[in-house]
């Protein structure tokens with residue numbers, strides 16, 4: 489689903505690499521936590537998969553494609569096949585819950601009847617039935633993140649990337665979001681989630697990949713946040 493081959497990323501000439509010779513693979517259906525201190529390269533990793541950035545050296549493959557070979561005009565098409573969720577939700581403040589999710593289908597030209605059935609199904613999947621007409625500011629943080637997850641999932645991507653999705657949420661709400669992501673993963677969606685949240689990582693017991701100053705220092709199946717004690 490994702491493969492990094494000796495991937496390095498240097499943002500500014502002379503700066504130390506944000507990622508340094510990363511070799512790793514994520515198989516279809518996996519759930520992977522990317523952990524590491526602030527600045528260790530987690531967001532850079534995710535941005536390379538979305539082709540928001542390009543590696544300085546090495547190759548990134550996603551969804552079976554060598555991303556260096558994807559032409560610029562095909563990048564939006566690639567991104568539409570990868571769901572993305574962020575710490576700050578990134579909802580449109582003046583659009584309802586329904587409209588925020590529908591937008592992901594409208595931009596790819598899905599017909600109205602498809603939108604009218606798929607959006608409510610997806611909102612039900614994330615536990616937001618009955619809240620279709622609310623505006624984002626009328627929702628709790630956890631509910632706003634569920635809208636963002638619904639928007640990311642509405643066209644059924646094979647891969648979901650999440651950058652600190654629980655970063656703005658309290659522990660109880662975070663657990664609800666993790667249950668939802670776990671459920672999405674069990675239906676076959678591959679998930680890579682960058683996080684600082686040690687309690688969540690320790691509870692979920694999924695694969696843990698740790699970065700330190702751009703270097704991959706650990707790759708552990710059923711891992712914990714800190715190195716095994």
Ligand SMILES: Nc1ncnc2c1ncn2[C@@H]1O[C@H](COP(=O)(O)OP(=O)(O)OP(=O)(O)O)[C@@H](O)[C@H]1O
Pocket residue numbers: 499500505506524525526527528529530531532533
């Ligand atoms: N656009 C950019 N231009 C220059 N340097 C950057 C850019 N983006 C990130 N960096 C640098 O690259 C390194 C890795 O940053 P990155 O955002 O990938 O880390 P992170 O692990 O996601 O951190 P955080 O947990 O704080 O989000 C840092 O030293 C950062 O300052």
